[in-house]
Amino acid sequence: MKGRPLAAIVSAGLSKFGKRDGFSSRELFAEAVKEAFDTCPNLDPKKDIKALIVGNMSEAFEHQCHSAPIMSDWAGILPAPSVRVEVACASSGAAIRYGLFAIISGLCDVVMVGGFEKMTNRTTLEATEYLAMASDFPLEQWNGATFPALFALMATAHMHKYGTTEEQMALVAVKNHHNGTLNPKAHMQREVTVEQVLSSRIIAKPLKLFDCSLISDGASCAILTRPDIARKYTDTPVYIIGSGHGTDAIGLYERDDLTSLKATRIAAKEAYDMAGLSPKDIDVAEVHDCFTIAEIIAYEDLGFCNPGEGGKFIESGAPTLDGSLPVNTSGGLKAKGHPVGATGVAQLYEIFLQLTGQADKRQVDDCEIGLTHNLGGSGATCIVHIYRRG
């Protein structure tokens, strides 16, 4: 069998994503944790969990630094040591990777990884400003860049170089909104049409409101164990068999290629090589569709199609639920929502459901291998994981 297990996922939990008025991130984290504990009765959380690694982007939203011990406390696992990792929107993708390191080092048999972000307590202007903090301050932010603007710059370049169209980008939104309607935890629960996407208001040309992911509240968690002890906790573990982490210059302007993210290509190669797999082996994937163009570029950088053919790939229907490689069955960041620090582990959660046959109306038939792709900022960080059904 391909892919040596690096660690096992024996349980996972996800809060409802959305505008969760009145709830702070620690309460949302407790909601995710409760699901992970309830669905894993053989786990004795207080005794078994040796560490918590939690991803969160910004202390600005809730005026709260030093949040890791809070999450350990609200999960009821004190004094399990906890640490917060931050690489913008890839923060909890990084939490998975550093959870793996803790397992592989032999120091911990069982760890919790997770992520959270509370965002909707802030105005759109405030949220825009806090999110922009993940781009380069001295040249990009200082000179008026926004987050959507940086992806819009990539979209303009992609359209110019490859003839990618706004209609093709809109199809990504249509697909992910459809999938979101099949996911009760998704923030957005309604279908959109290509026409609605194209006629929505401009945020940063050519990106319109419906090309952008949602500002959401949410939390996610998963329990990782040493592969050889996984069956103590569950009959249906999912193994992590590949992990890749690419890093590039923070400024988009410093990167040679504006139509592809080198960090993704580096992370994907590392993960595929570790798993002994290639893109054609992937049965289901969760990719970082912070903007529709980001999903199109991810198809190319992950090797699901050739460079420049991402627009045609969505047009072909391949990444739809009944296509050859369903992408973002959860609804993605676009419709499930994007509480940025929660996203990486939320992607893992969806793949865990898919590979254990628990994805209900959006279940992909007979899937064995899954992939998650989590971007930080405009692509200075990318974390890819590959999973195999146990």
Added chain:
Amino acid sequence: MSEAAQFTIEQFYRFIAEKKIMAVKCENCGKILIPPRPLCPNCLSTSLKWIQLKGRGKLLTYTVIHVAPEKFQHLVPYIFGIVELDEGVRLPGIIQGVKPEDLKIGMTLEIDFKVDIPQTWPQWPRYFFKPP
């Protein structure tokens, strides 16, 4: 310009206040660094010198921003792009003096300066691009 000027972003903006677009050139490998840095990321040399750029280049990509952070709200909609300067380095920035429908990838732009200095950190002026 003082040769002793530190290779910092602060100094880059002090030069902007003098209406100069200055970069650092690595004397070991020849790489041009903008913004300036104290350590060449290419060859790890600290043997560096300031060079003045011509401030002209070609538009690589652009967008028109309609939703902006508070301090840029008064400008919306505004054009933002990345320009590749004649010396081969790239800079992001706001583009003025051209209508969105007249923008073309590859068009020539040059740098201009807006040198009012804010009272609070960071006390940096701004540069922008415009058609020659």
